[in-house]
Each structure stands twice: as C-alpha cells, then as structure tokens.
Amino acid sequence: MNVLEVHNVTKRFGSLIAVRDVSLSVPKSQLRAIIGPNGAGKTTFFNLISGFSTPTAGSISFDNRDITALPAHQRVALGMARTFQITEIFPELTVFENVRIGIEVASGYHLRPWISRSEKAEVHRRIDDTLKLVALEAKTGRLVGELAHGDQRAAEIAMALSLRPHLLLLDEPTAGMGDQETYEITQLIRRLHRDADLTIVLIEHDMRVVFHLADRISVLDQGKLLAEGTPQEIAANDVVQAAYLGKAA
Amino acid sequence: MTTEHTRKLIALTAIWAALLLAPYWMAPLGGYTALATRVLVLGLAAMSVNFLLGFTGVLSFGHAAYFGLGAYGAGLTLKFLAPSTPLSLLFGMLLGGVAGAILGALIARRRGVYFAMVTIAFGQVFYYIAFQWSSLTGGDDGLRGFSRQPLDLGLVKIDILSNADNFYYFVLLCFALAVGIMGFLLRSPFGRTMIAIRENERRARFLGIPVERHIWIAFTLSCFFMGFAGALYALVNNFADPRGLHYSQSGDFVMMAVMGGMRNFWGPLLGATVFVVLQDYLSSVTVNWMSFVGMLFVLVVLFFPRGLLGFVRRKSDA
Numbered sequence: 001m002n003v004l005e006v007h008n009v010t011k012r013f014g015s016l017i018a019v020r021d022v023s024l025s026v027p028k029s030q031l032r033a034i035i036g037p038n039g040a041g042k043t044t045f046f047n048l049i050s051g052f053s054t055p056t057a058g059s060i061s062f063d064n065r066d067i068t069a070l071p072a073h074q075r076v077a078l079g080m081a082r083t084f085q086i087t088e089i090f091p092e093l094t095v096f097e098n099v100r101i102g103i104e105v106a107s108g109y110h111l112r113p114w115i116s117r118s119e120k121a122e123v124h125r126r127i128d129d130t131l132k133l134v135a136l137e138a139k140t141g142r143l144v145g146e147l148a149h150g151d152q153r154a155a156e157i158a159m160a161l162s163l164r165p166h167l168l169l170l171d172e173p174t175a176g177m178g179d180q181e182t183y184e185i186t187q188l189i190r191r192l193h194r195d196a197d198l199t200i201v202l203i204e205h206d207m208r209v210v211f212h213l214a215d216r217i218s219v220l221d222q223g224k225l226l227a228e229g230t231p232q233e234i235a236a237n238d239v240v241q242a243a244y245l246g247k248a249a
Numbered sequence: 250m251t252t253e254h255t256r257k258l259i260a261l262t263a264i265w266a267a268l269l270l271a272p273y274w275m276a277p278l279g280g281y282t283a284l285a286t287r288v289l290v291l292g293l294a295a296m297s298v299n300f301l302l303g304f305t306g307v308l309s310f311g312h313a314a315y316f317g318l319g320a321y322g323a324g325l326t327l328k329f330l331a332p333s334t335p336l337s338l339l340f341g342m343l344l345g346g347v348a349g350a351i352l353g354a355l356i357a358r359r360r361g362v363y364f365a366m367v368t369i370a371f372g373q374v375f376y377y378i379a380f381q382w383s384s385l386t387g388g389d390d391g392l393r394g395f396s397r398q399p400l401d402l403g404l405v406k407i408d409i410l411s412n413a414d415n416f417y418y419f420v421l422l423c424f425a426l427a428v429g430i431m432g433f434l435l436r437s438p439f440g441r442t443m444i445a446i447r448e449n450e451r452r453a454r455f456l457g458i459p460v461e462r463h464i465w466i467a468f469t470l471s472c473f474f475m476g477f478a479g480a481l482y483a484l485v486n487n488f489a490d491p492r493g494l495h496y497s498q499s500g501d502f503v504m505m506a507v508m509g510g511m512r513n514f515w516g517p518l519l520g521a522t523v524f525v526v527l528q529d530y531l532s533s534v535t536v537n538w539m540s541f542v543g544m545l546f547v548l549v550v551l552f553f554p555r556g557l558l559g560f561v562r563r564k565s566d567a
Contacts, residue, residue, distance in 0.1 A: 050455065076457035088455070090448035101445045105457045109438040111466075163457060 001064075003028050003167050003199045004049065009058030011044055011223075018044040020223040021058070026167075031193045031200045033210045036220035037243070042203045043085060045220065046171050049201070050082045051075045063166065081165035083156045085172045085203075091145025095136055095155055098144050099127050102162030126162070133196075134158045134188060150181030154188065161192070168192065170202045174209055182206065189213055211235070219243070256565070264515060268421055272414050280526070282413040283485075288518075288525045289417075289424045290481045295505035295517035297474035300431055302503065303511035304440070305467040306447030310365045310499050311372030315345035315472040317494030318375060319479025321386060324489040327395035334398045334409065338423065338480045345476015346469060348375075353468035357461045369496045379491040391490040392483075420481055427474055432514060434470065443467050504542075508549050510556025519558050 004026040011019040019041045026032045036042050047053045049060060051072035059068045067075055090098050103126050109115050115123070131137045134154040139147065144155050153173060160168055173189065174182040186209050192198045193213070204210045210217060210231070217234045219226040221243045227234060234240055267274075271285040298312050322344030323337035330336070356367045379386045386392055400407040400419065409416040434440050442463050445453040454460050483489045492498065501524065509520025524542060531538035553560040 071459075072454050073457045073459045076455060082455055084451075088449055088452040090445060090452065092448060093444070097441070101441050101453075101458075102456045104438040104441065110442045110458060110463075111439055113434055113437040113439055115438060159452070159456065 001028055002026060002061075003030075003063060004201065005061040006049065007059045007061075009045070009048055009055045009060065011041075011048055011053065012056045018223050019048065019055070019220075022220070022223075022225045023058075024218055024225070024228075026199060026201060028166075028199055029193075029197050030215045031189075031202065031213055033202045033204055033214035033217045034220060035204065035207075035210055035217060036226070039222075040220040041223040042220055043171060044223075046082065046169055046201075046203060050080060050169055076163060076165075079164070079166035080169065081160035081163045081167070082169035083153075083160055083171055083173060085175055087149075087152045087156050089144045089152055089156050089159065092143060094141050095131065095144055095147070095158075096127060096140040098155055099130050099158050099162045102159045103127060103130070106163045130158050130162050133161060133191070135184075148181075150177055150184060153177070153181075153185055157185075157188065157192075166199060168198050168200045170200060170204075172203050172205060174204065174206050182209065186212060260515075264518075268424075272417055282417050284525065284529055286413070286417045286420050286485055288522050289420050290478055290485055291502075291505065291525055292518035292521035293424050293427055293481070294475060294478035295502050295509070295521045296428060296431065296514075297471050297478055298499075298502045299506040299511050299517040300435075300474060301467055301471040302506055303513070303516070304435055304447060305443040305464060306450075307464055307468070308361075308365050308503070309368040309468070309471075310496060310503065311368030311370070312471070312475050312502055313496065313498035314368075314372035314375040314494050315349050315475040316479035316482065316498065316502070317379065317489070317491070318348050319345035319476030319481075320483035320489040320493050321379065321392060321479075322476065323480035323483040324392040324395050325385070327398065327483075328392070332398045334400060334419075334484065337397075337484070338477065341480025341483065342473055342477040345479055346473030349472020349475070350465075350469040353465045353472065357465040357468065369499070372494060372496050372499060376491055376494040376496075379494055386489075386491065389491065391488055393488055395483075396487040397484040416484075420485070423477070423481055427477055431474060435514070439463075439466070504546050508546055508556060510558035510560075510562075512555060513558045513562070516556045516558040520556065523557065 002025045006022060006024040008021050008023055009019055010017065010021055022045060034042050034045065048055050051070060055068065059066060061067065062075065062078055062080060065078065067078065100123060103123050104110055107123065128137065131140060134157055136151060136154055136158060139151065144152060147155065170189065173185050177185065189200065190213060193200055214231055216229065217231055218228045219234060219240050226243055227237050227240050229237065272282045275281060275285050294316050298309065301307050301309055319341040323341035326337040326340040352371050356364060359367055380388060397410055400409055407415055409419050442453065442458050445456065445458060446460055446463060450460055479493065482493065505520035505524050506517040508523060509518065510516025527542050528538060531541055549557060
C-alpha cells in the first residue's frame with residue numbers, strides 16, 4: 001500500500017516553473033530520498049506535499065485520501081510531520097516544553113483549558129519516550145535555543161515524532177553539521193526507519209547519508225523528475241551522473 | 250520545591266499582599282484608595298492586551314474599542330436596564346467580548362502591521378459611533394446619569410458608592426477573578442499553543458495547530474477581559490466617555506504592557522502602576538505630563554527591552 005502518492009504535480013511562481021509534472025509513490029515503511037542540485041525544486045516539492053503551498057496542477061494523496069487542498073495542520077492531523085532545512089523550533093522554550101506541545105496537540109488537548117492528572121501523566125510518559133528515542137533525555141530542562149545545532153535538529157525531529165506520524169518528511173536533516181553530528185543524525189534516522197517502521201521521505205545533499213539510508217532515490221533536476229531507482233541503479237545511471245552526481249563529485 | 254518555585258511563590262505573595270493592603274500603605278506615601286482602584290482596572294486592561302500581545306505575539310492597536318464597549322455596556326445597563334452592579338459588569342463584558350469575537354473572525358488571518366491597522370480601523374468605527382450617536386451614548390459629553398449600585402448580598406448591602414475602601418476591595422475581587430482565569434488559561438494546553446504561535450508560527454502550524462482559529466480564540470478571550478475592565482472603569486468614574494474607545498487609549502494600554510514587560514504575566518500591572526501614578530502626580534504639575542511618560546517609555550524600550558519587570562527578574566537571576 002502506498003502511503004504517499006503524488007500525481008503530475010506542477011508548481012508555478014509567475015513564469016518560473018519550480019516543479020514540473022512530477023509523480024511519485026512511496027509505499028509504507030520505505031525510506032525515499034529526493035536528491036538534486038541546488039534549485040532543482042526539492043524543497044518546493046516538499047512544501048507541496050506538506051501543505052506549505054498548494055500545487056498549480058496535479059494531485060497529492062496521503063493514505064489513499066486526496067489532500068491536495070488541505071491546509072498544513074489538517075495534513076498533520078492525518079499523520080504527516082515534517083522538519084525544515086533551517087530548524088524550526090521554539091527556541092525560548094525547554095526541550096520538554098517543545099515536545100509537550102506536539103504531544104498535547106496530537107492527543108487532541110490543544111483546545112482544552114484543563115487536562116486530568118492521568119492524561120498529564122500519559123503526556124509526560126510520552127515526552128520521556130520521545131526524548132529517549134532522539135537521545136535528548138538528559139537535556140529536557142535546557143532551552144532549545146541554547147543547544148548545539150545537532151541537538152536542535154534532534155529536538156525538531158522529536159517534535160515531529162511527538163505527532164506519531166505515519167509519514168515523516170525530513171528536509172536536509174544534516175545541513176550545517178560536522179561529521180560526528182551527521183553520523184548521529186544518520187543513526188537516528190536509521191533507527192526510526194528500521195525500529196519504528198516509519199515511512200520517511202528525505203531531502204539530502206550529503207550523498208554518503210543518502211546512499212547509506214535510502215531504499216529508493218528520486219532525482220529532481222530543474223523541477224523535473226530525472227530518474228528513480230535503488231541506490232545502485234541511481235549510482236549507475238549515466239543521466240544522473242551527468243546532471244548531478246558527476247558535478248557533486 | 251525548586252528555587253524557581255520558591256521565588257515565584259514569594260513574588261506572588263508579595264504582589265497579593267501589596268494589593269490587599271494598598272488602602273493602608275498608599276495614604277502614608279501620598280496616594281489615595283481611588284488611585285489604587287484605577288491602577289487595578291487599567292492594570293487589568295493592560296494585562297488583557299498582553300494576553301494577546303505577550304502570549305500570542307499578536308499586536309492589537311484597537312483594544313480600547315472593547316474596553317470602551319465594556320464601559321458603555323455597563324453604563325447603559327445601569328441607566329436603562331437595571332440598577333445592578335453585577336449585571337452591569339456582565340453586560341459590559343459581553344458587549345466587549347461578543348464584538349471582539351465577531352471582528353476577530355474577520356481579522357484573524359491578517360498578520361503584523363496589517364493586523365494592527367485593521368484593529369485600529371475597527372476601533373475607530375466604534376469611537377465615531379459613540380461620538381455621533383448622542384441620543385444613546387451622550388456623544389462627546391459622554392454617558393452620564395448612572396452610578397454603581399450597592400452590592401446586595403441578601404442579608405447585607407455593601408456600599409461601594411461612597412465608601413472608597415469597599416469599592417477598592419470589590420474591584421480587587423473582580424481583578425483577582427479575571428487574572429485567575431487568565432493565569433489558568435495560560436497554563437493550560439490551549440495557553441501553551443498560544444505561546445507556540447508566539448514563538449514560531451510556522452512550527453506551530455506544522456505541529457497541527459490551526460493557527461488562525463487559536464488566534465481568534467485568544468483575541469476573543471482578550472476582548473472579554475477587556476470588556477470586563479471597561480465595565481469596571483465605568484463604575485470607577487460613574488461615566489463612559491468616547492475617548493475610552495479611541496486608538497490613543499489603545500496606545501496607552503500597549504505602552505503599559507511594553508513598559509512593564511510583555512513577556513511577564515504581571516509586567517503590565519507594573520506598567521499600569523507606573524503610568525497611572527505618573528499621570529496622577531505629573532498632571533497636577535504640568536499639562537505636558539504625557540511627554541515625561543513618553544520619555545520614560547523610550548528609555549525603557551532602549552535600555553530594558555523586556556520591560557521593567559523583565560529587568561528586575563534579570564537582576565534577581567544574576
């Protein structure tokens with residue numbers, strides 16, 4: 001069963017066509033990487049999937065439901081969560097508070113003026129579980145804005161996980177990171193994919209990360225889908241080599 | 250109990266002790282009970298603006314409209330409907346709150362300067378209605394001919410008209426009720442979504458929070474509190490004035506909130522205290538009293554961007 005299906009999606013900004021007639025299917029439990037040179041339309045494509053913007057043409061289905069016209073918060077309610085290229089967190093709140101907001105929203109408490117003691121205990125238990133998953137349990141009381149870049153990324157992923165998503169969209173999770181932080185985030189994504197059986201779509205520039213993690217890779221170039229296949233097929237694809245990998249190397 | 254909790258408890262005890270004993274310690278310092286009553290009412294109005302500004306990050310420059318509607322609601326109730334102080338407060342609060350709910354639904358999608366401009370525009374509509382509709386509102390002369398009524402508790406009647414202390418404690422009770430509800434809401438899951446919107450609207454949206462709906466709810470709640478403060482203000486003066494709806498009054502409330510510290514729950518009360526006390530003393534010395542308040546505001550913004558209470562807290566943290 002496909003979790004995500006994108007049919008012939010196009011996005012125009014005036015005369016610029018940022019995404020051109022792209023189709024994509026992501027089955028359950030797959031880790032799909034989307035790669036492409038700068039300006040290929042990767043983040044715009046992510047924005048269309050997550051509801052940050054709406055496509056000019058085409059349609060998007062999530063869990064067999066047409067979500068093309070749904071606003072972002074309704075897509076989240078259906079089980080889609082995302083992170084951003086530039087980390088989007090609540091910097092003046094603690095790690096605990098950042099994750100708590102996500103868990104309370106996912107539990108349907110966000111309009112409640114009050115939650116019971118047992119509901120509160122359950123929220124706290126889920127916060128602990130989520131922070132353990134991203135190895136931030138020792139930093140719960142720290143302000144997120146004061147954490148190292150890698151930990152801020154982990155906190156953002158924890159916020160996304162707090163929503164208990166079926167589909168996790170990660171936009172360049174290793175951007176701006178050193179080798180050690182990149183390794184740790186890569187291990188975290190691997191754990192989420194393998195242990196938590198999460199369907200993940202990932203945009204990434206670091207080819208070591210992509211080839212290490214991805215089940216399948218889609219290559220975008222100038223807004224078009226250039227190729228799609230397993231890491232081995234993409235590595236052997238001459239068109240991709242010419243358009244992207246060759247340049248990257 | 251952590252040090253932070255102990256410090257909060259001490260600060261809270263000090264605030265409530267100061268408010269409870271205000272009629273006793275203000276007189277020796279040259280103040281008077283009616284001044285403390287004004288501080289409470291305008292402090293509640295500034296805290297209502299801050300409910301939206303400081304905790305949701307949305308700036309309204311037209312909140313005086315709901316304050317003024319609350320005042321007219323209370324005044325008109327006492328004058329034409331029933332000589333009941335509690336009923337006048339209820340109708341004043343409802344008028345401000347319902348107007349806020351209707352207009353909030355129209356503007357919740359606007360952001361930043363556009364939101365502020367639209368709130369000013371709607372506020373001015375109410376100002377001109379109050380100004381022009383003389384037969385009902387008294388026009389430029391304001392609404393007169395009503396006064397707060399004794400509180401009828403069945404066995405006893407409490408005189409809040411001629412006894413300033415009784416009236417102060419009645420206003421303090423109303424204030425405590427309103428800020429208690431405000432504090433309760435801000436510590437609730439809903440309150441945390443307001444703070445999430447203030448901190449990072451994009452992230453809030455991608456955590457599944459329907460941002461526009463939550464801003465509308467916060468705006469509406471803030472207008473109910475504002476209407477309540479306005480109703481109390483009508484009882485303070487036994488008078489409702491169209492200038493209470495004017496955008497310059499909204500500016501004063503924002504000034505109180507920013508001066509006291511808009512990231513702090515009690516900051517606007519401190520801002521209102523400084524504003525009202527300075528107004529009281531300086532206006533007896535010079536007609537240009539507002540220039541001095543303005544100068545103080547500029548100094549606070551330049552040197553204490555987190556407001557006076559933010560500065561005090563930072564000093565005590567150091």
